[in-house]
Amino acid sequence: MLIKSLICLIALSALPEVHDDQTSVDELSSPQTTVASIRNLSDAEANRRYPVQMKGTVLLATPSSFVFHDGETAIWCERPRTDDESRIHLSAGMTVEIKGQSNRGHNAPLIQCSEVTVTGTGELPVPRKSSFSELQSGVLDCQWVTIDGVGISAQQGNFLQMAGTSVVVSTFGGKFFFNSTAVSPEMMESVIDAEITVTGVCLPRFNNRGNVLDSDIMSCVSDGLKITKEANKNPFESNKVTLGSLFEFSPVWSPTHRKVVTGTVTACEPGHQIFITDGEHNLRVIPQTYDIFKIGDVIQCAGFLEMEENFPVLRTSIIQTIGSDKPPEPSSVTPDSVLSIQLLAPNSDQRDHQAGLVRLSGNLIAVEDQLGKPFQLILDADGSLVPVTLASFQPPRQLRKIRPGSTLEVTGICSIRTSDRPEVNRMLRAESFEIRLRSPQDVTVLSTASWWNATRLLLLLAGTVALLLAALLVIFWMRRRIAQRGSELAEARREKDALELVAATTKQERTRVAADLHDTLEQSLAGVALQLRAIETARSKDLADRNLSLATQILSQSREDLRRSVWNLRLTDSGVTLLREELRKTCLAIFSVTPITAEVGGRGEERKLDVLTTDNLLMIAKEAMTNALKHSSPNHIQIDVDYTADQVSLCVTDDGCGFDADRVAGTHQGHFGLTGMQERVRRIGGELMLVSNPEHGTRIEVTVPR
Incomplete structure (x- = not known):
């Protein structure tokens, strides 16, 4: 009794829990009225397509989707699938009522709308002040955010099936894209190097696995981009720095504005990159235009500094020539002098050759001339392999003719590759380097290899x-x-x-x-x-x-004899080589209108024979059956075809009256049946055996070797 009481108590205590679970299921089954309830669903739960009915404001609208804000948070919504003419127009600031169901989406829960009703126009929510790290984390997906920065570049683009302007914004911590359909082309130039505040919807980018890569901000409202401090009208009046003072330490953060540097051109690849030097320090410059500068030109470059592979680069540069000087002399280097540099050594007097003009000697190991790839010479310099690349994809013939084993002297721009992260004791080391030729004349053959x-x-x-x-x-x-x-x-x-x-x-x-x-x-x-x-x-x-x-x-009787004669004249198709099957057809044709029963059997697996053997064995069997029908009056005829590894045998046995084999009529008496059988047997290289006695039937057996 005590055990039964305990069981009842346990069952009664479990009832409220079951009721609570049912309540939670019922709550999710009823229409959801807040965005947070959908955003908090897992992928599996969102994929159950819970019903949704909400009211809120449109933050961003595209031809096929929109971002919806319910006053607390926002979510991505797919518009009803209708044709373009029946699809209602949506724009930022409209108040709408939506009905639909949840969906897992590609990377975050969303709402698949079945009905969207515009109820009026309202105010956009107060944007959230965000940082670059928050923006790139992905947690602000579809949220209305604002962030300060400096405009780096601006160009026309097309995103989410809408034309607009894409602005690269630099802020504390990194860069991101601000895409807007409301920034006019006339405003693009004024954005560059200006301090701006951008407001819009944070849209993370995901890979095929759903991992967050980075985030952009997109806006369709006119005040999505505000200039808080205008840029200098003359870019070259921006902050001037020397090549030796790039990225100097400062305890105070300031927006990343343009910097102006001056140097002498050591190499120029129009529209791609320019290399300058002040005699001691070197810099790679990425120009905005395709202007050509001669080696030795003294130029001013106004652009934005970045760190690329542990070295500074000046991007989005506006360049002007301010003079000319004699072409800089290259520095003679060895692999040890290039790779032994300690990049993290403070106040080091050791000069690095990154982006500098250098000269190197070595033995030619190989010539890499592949279609669609830059032309390369592989040098062995003091035991180190150094790639020497020509910028042009069509090198002159004299470079292709250089024999491996020749000693070369090359002049070009040095490009150092460093380790991905600092090693022990914070010592960031150079791992390898290559030399980029300016022209084919930068290669000198010191000695030619023997043919x-x-x-x-x-x-x-x-x-x-x-x-x-x-x-x-x-x-x-x-x-x-x-x-x-x-x-x-x-x-x-x-x-x-x-x-x-x-x-x-x-x-x-x-x-x-x-x-x-x-x-x-x-x-x-x-x-x-x-x-x-x-x-x-x-x-x-x-x-x-x-x-x-x-x-x-x-x-x-004459008609039956004629029918049998016609059957004897009939030949098998050259493609038929299965003897038992053909014999069954023959028996059906001959004995179907007679009371005689005929059966075809035999031992061994049926196999294909050559046409000559098959035809002759078939004709022998037909002759035997016809003779039995005409002369023996049998009740049953047995035809057996036996297959062994080295021969095939045909045996026709009837239970008729039989005859005396020694006194059978032959060709002299005008009968050719048995004589014809013997001729056919000889034709296929076989042996014929005839056994018959009066009142004991007849047995004809033919054996043919394989």
């Missing part, structure tokens, strides 16, 4: 071996061709013999058919003629009727 080298010797040996193999292949091919031709001639000879055999067989068969017709049809017609003549001379009606009945019987 006869190990590579050519190997090629000669390989060519000799190839010739020997080719000769062997030709000999082998000729022998195969001779053997093949011999086989063709032998096959032609066999075909000729087969045709001669077929002709002889046809002649013999015609002789047999003639004899068969003579024994059956001609004699039957003669008997009918005699009976008809007897009818003419009959003295009484009874005698005439009896003679007419005999004539009718003779004609019926």
Whole structure:
């Protein structure tokens, strides 16, 4: 009793929990009225398509979707799937009522709307003041945010099926894109280097796995971009810095405005990059235009500084020439002097050669000339492999003709590759470097490699071996061709013999058919003629009727004999090679109108025989069955085809009256049946055995080796 009471108490205590679970399910099954309830769903829960009914404000609208804010938070909504003419117009600030269901989306829960009703126009919510780190984390997905920064560049673009302006904004911590459909082309220039405040919807970018990559801000409202401090009208009046003072330490953060640097051009790739130097420090400059500058020109560059692979780069640069100087002299370097630099050593007097003009000597190891890739020379300098790249994709012929093993002196811009992160003791090291040629004239051949080298010797040996193999292949091919031709001639000879055999067989068969017709049809017609003549001379009606009945019987028997003769004339299709199946068809045709039963069987798995063997065995069996039908009056005929590994045998047995094998009629008596069988057996190289005794039936067996 105590145990039963405990069980009841446990069951009663579990009832409220079941009720609570049911309540939570009912709550989710009822229409959701807050965005937070949808955003907090997992992917699996959002995919259950819970009903949604909410009121709120549109923050951003595209042709196929919009961002909806319910007063607390925002979410991405897919518009009802209708044609363009029936789709209602939405814009930021409209108040709407939506109905639909939840969906997991690609990366975050969203609402699949089935109905959107515009109820009026309201005010946009107060934007959230955000930082760059919050923006890039992805937690502000679809939220209305604002952030301060400096405009780096602006250009026309197309995003979310809408044309607009894309502004690169630099802020504390990094850069992001501000995309707006309300920034006019005239405003683009005034944005660059100006301090701005941008307001809009945070839209993270995700990869195919749903991982957050970064975030942009997009807005469709006119005050989404506000200039808080205008830029200098003359870019070259911006803050001037020297090449040796780039990214100097400062305890006070300031917006990333343009910087102006001055230097002498050491290399110029129009529209791609320009390299300058002040004699000690070097800098890579990314220009805005495709202007060409000569080596030795002194230029001013106004642009935005960035760190790229642990070295400074000046991007989005406006450039002007302020003078000219003699072309800078390259620094003679070795791999050790380039790679031994300690990039994190404070106040180091050791000079780095990044983006600087250098000169290096080494032995040519290989020439890389691949379609669609820059032309490269691989040098061995003091045991280190150094790639030497030509900017042009179409190098002159003289560079392609340089032999590996030659000693070269190359001049170009040094590009250092560093480790991905600092090593022990914060020592960031250079891992490798390459040299970028300015023109083919930057390559000087100090000594030419001998034409006869190990590579050519190997090629000669390989060519000799190839010739020997080719000769062997030709000999082998000729022998195969001779053997093949011999086989063709032998096959032609066999075909000729087969045709001669077929002709002889046809002649013999015609002789047999003639004899068969003579024994059956001609004699039957003669008997009918005699009976008809007897009818003419009959003295009484009874005698005439009896003679007419005999004539009718003779004609019926003649018709059966003629049918059997026709079946004997019939040949099998050359494509039929299964003997048992063909014998079954033959038995059905011959004995279907007779009381005689015929059965086809045998031992061994049925296999295909050659056409000559199949045809002759079939004709022998037909002759045996016809003879039994004509002469033995059997009740049952058994046909067996036995297959063994080395032979095939045919056996036809009947239970008829039999005959004396020693006294059987032959060709001299006008009967050709058994003689024809013997000829067919000899034709296929087999053996014939005939066993028959009066009143004990007949057995004919043919054995043919494989």
